[in-house]
Amino acid sequence: MSSPVRVAVAGQHVDGVRRRLGDLGDAVHLLPLTAGSAASDVRAADAALAWDIGDAELHMLLDHAPGLRWLHSPSAGVDKLPLAELRRHNIALTNAAGVFAVPISEWVMGTLLAIAKKTRALYDAQRDDRWHGDLALEELTGKTLLLLGSGGIGREIARRAAPFGMRIWASGRTGRAVEGTERVVSGDGWRTLLPDADFVVMSLPLTDSTRGTIGSQELRSFKQGAWLVNVGRGATTEEQAVLEAVREGRLGGAAIDAWTEEPLPPDHPAWTMANVIVSPHVSGSSPLNNERTLTLFVDNLRRFVNGEDLRNRVDLALGY
Structure with a gap:
């Protein structure tokens, strides 16, 4: 049996992701990420959900997880992410297009x-x-x-x-x-x-x-x-x-x-x-957004595990 895919997830979202894994459970190992996490905690990460992850944690992932191959953004816009760095490290980026x-x-x-x-x-x-x-x-x-x-x-x-x-x-x-x-x-x-x-x-x-x-x-x-x-x-x-x-x-x-x-x-x-x-940037607000975000992420996680094309893949050269 191959090793499970290791996925860094902000601590508060670990349970939400785990509940939706279904038959993916044995193929995925979640790495809880918090403000107190050390580089050693994320070194093995293959993928990450950049939801409620601060800039420091994100850069720790990019600097100390050499096997990181995929990052998912919970936002449709990705202009605040280090796109050039992701491109340099050949890390796939997906976004939340459609969620909002x-x-x-x-x-x-x-x-x-x-x-x-x-x-x-x-x-x-x-x-x-x-x-x-x-x-x-x-x-x-x-x-x-x-x-x-x-x-x-x-x-x-x-x-x-x-x-x-x-x-x-x-x-x-x-x-x-x-x-x-x-x-x-x-x-x-x-x-x-x-x-x-x-x-x-x-x-x-x-x-x-x-x-x-x-x-x-x-x-x-x-x-x-x-x-x-x-x-x-x-x-x-x-x-x-x-x-x-x-x-x-x-x-x-x-x-x-x-x-x-x-x-x-x-x-x-x-x-x-x-x-x-x-309007204070609230047009996308909805009580259904968390469910939509997690559903999209877990669907893409299944695709990642199975080596399939990811949904909402961002063209890092174009920025969307």
Whole structure:
């Protein structure tokens, strides 16, 4: 019988992983990892779950586990991981793409509805004991939604937006078809679509090629009164340029869940802007996320043990 695969897991997640191993139990040996772990505790690791593992523990793994061949990230975005080092050591990286797609897409649809139905104005009127019976509401039906990012999150947004009768366009690296969309473009094709979009929703990872995707130049092409929604990474926009466009009335508003600086400082101008929805990077929050994370990890662990292709493998050169 071959030796079991040794997997480093943060101490608080060991039981959760073990309960889901099933018939993998004899083929896997879990190595609990804590802040007090020594290099000798992880030296034998073949794989690791980088969930609630601090930078010190992660670098200890990379420096002292010469047999480490696979690292799984519990996040869809991997821009905070040492990708160059993983590439240098030939360590496979997988991410949590898809785990957060459902709650994020629901957050986006809730936000689009709140914008169209002017929920904030209704709340303000209620707070002021004011009957705002002349408030002009809008419909999502017939509105054009441009998705910048057609991965798992973008696809779930399209799936939920289609029944509302929205016209949906999407942009992705490959330009592959997306269910529910009328049009999909690749490369810079999205730029020609900006003037006709009522809502632009960004779910881009942060890489060298996506940094500053929406800046002053792009904002000048937006349709007057359009809304920008960002559920990807803050630095994929030039944040101050976005806020300036809202302040000047060129944008109808912005709903931002991903900020360049988090937590958002108390003196940040966005807090007091009427047409900016400030969300503290919680669009992916769900009580089902832990189960989804563990299910994905254990499925990949089974694949790793059996020598099969891993799901959600990250291209370390591209960063996603």
